Amino acid sequence: MRAARSSLPRTIAAHAVLLTYTLIALFPVFVVVVNAFKNRRAIFNEPLALPNAETFSMIGFETVTSQGNFLLYFQNSMIVTVASLICVLLFGAMAAFALSEYRFKGNTLMGLYLALGIMIPIRLGTVAILQMMVASGLVNTLTALILVYTAQGLPLAIFILSEFMRTVSDDLKNAGRIDGLSEYKIFFRLVLPLVRPALATVAVFTMIPIWNDLWFPLILAPGESTKTVTLGAQMFIGQFVTNWNAVLAALSLAIVPVLVLYLIFSRQLIRGITSGAVK
Amino acid sequence: MAVDAEPVQRRARRWHIAVFLAPAVLVYTAIMIIPLFSTLFQSLFNTVGGQRTFVGLANFMVLFGDPRWAASFWNALWNNTWFFIIHMLVQNPIGVVLAAILSNPSLRLRGFYRTAIFIPTILSFVIVGFVWKLILSPLWGIAPNMLDAIGLRSLFAPWLGQEGAALTTLALVSVWQFVGIPMMLIYAALLSIPDEVIEAAEMDGLTGFSQFFKIQLPLILPTIGIISILTFVGNFNAFDLIYVSQGAQAGPNFSTDLLGTLLYRTFFGFQLQQGDINMGSTIATMMFLIILVGVSIYLFAIQTRLRRYQF
Numbered sequence: 001m002r003a004a005r006s007s008l009p010r011t012i013a014a015h016a017v018l019l020t021y022t023l024i025a026l027f028p029v030f031v032v033v034v035n036a037f038k039n040r041r042a043i044f045n046e047p048l049a050l051p052n053a054e055t056f057s058m059i060g061f062e063t064v065t066s067q068g069n070f071l072l073y074f075q076n077s078m079i080v081t082v083a084s085l086i087c088v089l090l091f092g093a094m095a096a097f098a099l100s101e102y103r104f105k106g107n108t109l110m111g112l113y114l115a116l117g118i119m120i121p122i123r124l125g126t127v128a129i130l131q132m133m134v135a136s137g138l139v140n141t142l143t144a145l146i147l148v149y150t151a152q153g154l155p156l157a158i159f160i161l162s163e164f165m166r167t168v169s170d171d172l173k174n175a176g177r178i179d180g181l182s183e184y185k186i187f188f189r190l191v192l193p194l195v196r197p198a199l200a201t202v203a204v205f206t207m208i209p210i211w212n213d214l215w216f217p218l219i220l221a222p223g224e225s226t227k228t229v230t231l232g233a234q235m236f237i238g239q240f241v242t243n244w245n246a247v248l249a250a251l252s253l254a255i256v257p258v259l260v261l262y263l264i265f266s267r268q269l270i271r272g273i274t275s276g277a278v279k
Numbered sequence: 280m281a282v283d284a285e286p287v288q289r290r291a292r293r294w295h296i297a298v299f300l301a302p303a304v305l306v307y308t309a310i311m312i313i314p315l316f317s318t319l320f321q322s323l324f325n326t327v328g329g330q331r332t333f334v335g336l337a338n339f340m341v342l343f344g345d346p347r348w349a350a351s352f353w354n355a356l357w358n359n360t361w362f363f364i365i366h367m368l369v370q371n372p373i374g375v376v377l378a379a380i381l382s383n384p385s386l387r388l389r390g391f392y393r394t395a396i397f398i399p400t401i402l403s404f405v406i407v408g409f410v411w412k413l414i415l416s417p418l419w420g421i422a423p424n425m426l427d428a429i430g431l432r433s434l435f436a437p438w439l440g441q442e443g444a445a446l447t448t449l450a451l452v453s454v455w456q457f458v459g460i461p462m463m464l465i466y467a468a469l470l471s472i473p474d475e476v477i478e479a480a481e482m483d484g485l486t487g488f489s490q491f492f493k494i495q496l497p498l499i500l501p502t503i504g505i506i507s508i509l510t511f512v513g514n515f516n517a518f519d520l521i522y523v524s525q526g527a528q529a530g531p532n533f534s535t536d537l538l539g540t541l542l543y544r545t546f547f548g549f550q551l552q553q554g555d556i557n558m559g560s561t562i563a564t565m566m567f568l569i570i571l572v573g574v575s576i577y578l579f580a581i582q583t584r585l586r587r588y589q590f
Contacts, residue, residue, distance in 0.1 A: 014380045015388075021377060022395045024455070028410040029398065031421065047421050087306070095303035098296050110300070117311055119508075119574045121516040123539070124563045125314035127321060127546060127556055132314060151310035154303050183295040212403035214519045219547075234405045234523060251406055262401045266394050270463070 029255060036060055036248040043244055060249030064236070067246070069224065070253060073232035080142050080228060081210050084149035088206050089199055091150070092157030097187050099158070100165040101173070111162070117155030122148065123215060133220055140223035148216050153206040160205075164198035165191060200268045211258060229254055319567060321560040338561040352562070354533060355541040356569075358446055362537060363514040365450035366457075371506060373454070374461025375499075379491060381462070382469040393466070397459035404456075408523035411452045415439055439524065442534040449535055453520055457513075461506045468502040469495060501585045508577040515570055518543060538566050 034050060035043045042055035049055070064070055099111050122129075129148060130139075138144040168191055176186045192199075217231040227235070233254045240246045262269075325334045342348050377396060381389055399407065414421045415438055423435040438444040472495060480486075480494045518539030521529050527544055529536035544552070546559030 011386070014383065014386055017380055018377070018388075018392045018396075021373075022392055025396050025399050025459075028407075028414060029402070031414060032406075032410055044419065047419060047424075087302075091303040091306065094299040098299035102296050104293065104296055110304075114303070114307060117307065119512060120315065120567070120570060121512060122311050122315075123516050123518070124567050124570075125311065125316075125318045126542075127560050127563060128314035128317035129310065131317075131556075147306065147310050150306050154307050158303065184298075187299070208401050212401075212405075214404060214522065230403045230405050233403075237405070237409055247409070251409060254406055255402060258401050258403070259398070262398065263394070266397070270390075270393060 032248055032251045032255065036245075036252040040245055043248070057245070060243075060245030060247075061253075063240070063243060063246035064249045064253060067240070068232065068236050068250065069227070070229070070232060070236075070250070072225070073227050073229045074257070076142060076226055077211060077229040080145045080149065081207055083142075083146045084153060084210055085203055085207055087146065087150040088153035088157050089203060092154050092202065093161050093192060093195070093199065094187070095154070096158045096161035096165055097191060100162040101191075114155055114158050117151070118159060122152045126215070126219060130219055138220075140221050140226050142221065142226055144220045145216055145226075145228070148220065149210045149213075153210070157202045157206060160202055161195065161198055164195050168194050197268070197271065200265070201271070204265045204269045207261070208258070229257075315567070318560045319564050321557055322564040325557050338557055342558070342561055342565070348558075351533065351536065351541060352565070355536045355538045358535065359515055359517075359537045361446060362450045362453070362517065363511060365447060366454055366510050366514055367507065369451065370454040370458050370510065371461055371503060373458050374506070375465055375496075375503070377458070377462045378465035378469055379495070381466055393463075396462060399456045400459035402456065404519035405523050407452065407456050408520050411455075412439060412524050415448070440531055442531050445525070445531060446535045449520060449524060452524075453517070456520075457510075460509070461503075464502050464506055465499055468499040472498055501582075504577065504581055504585055508574060511573045511577075512570055515566060515573070538562065538569075542566065 031047065035047060037051045037057065037060075038055045039057035039059065042049070042051070042057075046055075051057075095114065099107060099114075133139045133144045138147075172190060173186055176190050181189065211228075212230055213228075214230050214234060217226075217228045218234075221227070222231065233250050236250050237247050240250075322338055323333060323335060324331050325337065326332075342352055380386070381393060413419055417423060417435075417437045423432060426432050426435050436444065438448040476494065476498075477490070480490050485493060516539055517537055521535050521537055521540050522543070525531075525535050527540060527547075527549055529540045542559060542562045545562055546554055546556065548554030
């Protein structure tokens with residue numbers, strides 16, 4: 001029976017299906033990156049050819065670096081993503097610890113309240129969020145984005161982390177209590193290191209939508225000094241729509257950082273999903 | 280003394296709970312819950328020259344009664360529904376097929392395929408929207424030339440520019456981007472089915488497709504349910520893909536307008552129309568109600584009927 005499951009024609013068919021879909025998934029990325037390194041004529045004449053000595057050109061990247069403020073945009077995106085991530089992980093883990101560790105009145109209710117945000121998208125409150133940011137003078141600051149993304153990431157983070165924290169052994173925590181550790185030390189020294197794999201999974205889930213978001217940068221921080229890479233690339237494409245070298249180079253620059261992060265964390269992501277973090 | 284010590288200690292213990300919960304609850308309440316309800320609340324008001332007046336459900340009457348508003352709202356709602364239908368019909372079956380193939384433990388290169396197929400999901404909408412616009416552009420000619428190579432050139436049309444085809448094309452682009460999510464979740468669900476169950480099925484002579492449909496598929500139905508509701512929520516507040524590929528006008532002739540783009544145009548205004556906070560809130564409220572109804576149907580009607588198996 002095992003042999004029947006892995007017979008040769010069946011294996012070939014499986015690889016054929018997967019390979020076809022992999023090509024479909026990667027083809028657009030390939031087209032962009034390959035053409036970003038070619039001169040204008042080669043982009044139009046042979047869009048699918050690899051760049052060679054004759055057609056190789058960095059003119060697109062030169063335009064991007066001289067015309068756009070991409071370095072600044074990258075810096076903004078980094079600050080926003082990292083700061084939101086730290087807040088989501090720290091606050092989320094603390095709340096998840098409170099919900100999973102202590103029995104108190106309203107525990108279940110609090111859990112449900114915090115889980116609301118998993119199903120109801122934060123975007124629906126945009127009107128009032130903008131008014132609030134205008135009133136508090138936070139429009140066009142990175143702080144506004146960090147606050148919004150922290151609120152957006154918390155519900156799922158708390159949900160996943162509290163599932164994980166229930167699996168941390170009680171004996172260990174009680175041993176810590178007997179040794180006179182305060183509840184804070186138990187959380188920071190004993191529990192937090194033990195749920196590190198879960199934290200990594202949550203980090204990946206939280207990071208990707210923040211880095212890629214267009215809605216809130218467009219509405220809350222469209223100013224030149226606070227543009228994120230996603231918004232910057234969008235604006236740049238709008239301005240240089242006929243300069244294909246520049247557009248393709250800008251797209252490549254926007255792809256690379258996420259791709260690198262993903263390849264670094266992909267094993268963690270897959271382990272997190274398959275170990276039941278989001279089931 | 281001994282009687283006193285107990286409550287003091289208990290109160291002290293309660294303080295940590297508050298400290299642990301406070302930051303998350305404060306940020307979440309202040310930035311998410313209060314603005315959400317404040318937005319819902321503002322749909323009951325009208326602002327004229329900075330003066331806010333309570334108008335009850337008048338904004339909703341305008342939305343459904345005024346032929347221009349009603350036409351754009353129903354258009355966006357129908358488009359959104361179609362967008363969702365395409366996702367359910369295309370994204371989920373592809374996800375199931377890919378996951379089923381990947382879950383075969385003797386298959387080589389599994390990690391490579393999994394990583395590669397998930398890559399579109401991590402890309403931003405700006406990249407995805409623009410890349411597909413370039414590929415499908417009749418000007419650049421990648422898509423027409425590829426169709427030419429297999430002798431199907433006549434099938435090519437500038438899909439994104441046609442009223443009839445643009446929305447379906449964008450829905451398929453979105454499916455292309457997000458197929459990794461159902462694939463991963465179903466893959467995880469398939470891996471959690473114990474080998475004994477599969478072996479028992481094989482002993483009974485169930486293999487291949489009949490095994491998949493009779494054993495694995497019923498066991499992963501709850502996961503497919505979760506994926507469906509996640510897709511529903513995601514689709515009914517989609518905005519980015521349409522905005523980056525067709526602009527806020529959701530052209531051609533509003534044929535790709537979704538509730539998200541309608542909300543954006545209403546709230547911020549476009550061209551000659553002024554932005555309108557209260558009508559924007561009204562549309563956000565309708566989106567909230569639609570999502571609420573969808574989530575409730577899932578929680579009360581679907582999830583309770585799906586049998587879950589514990590191994």
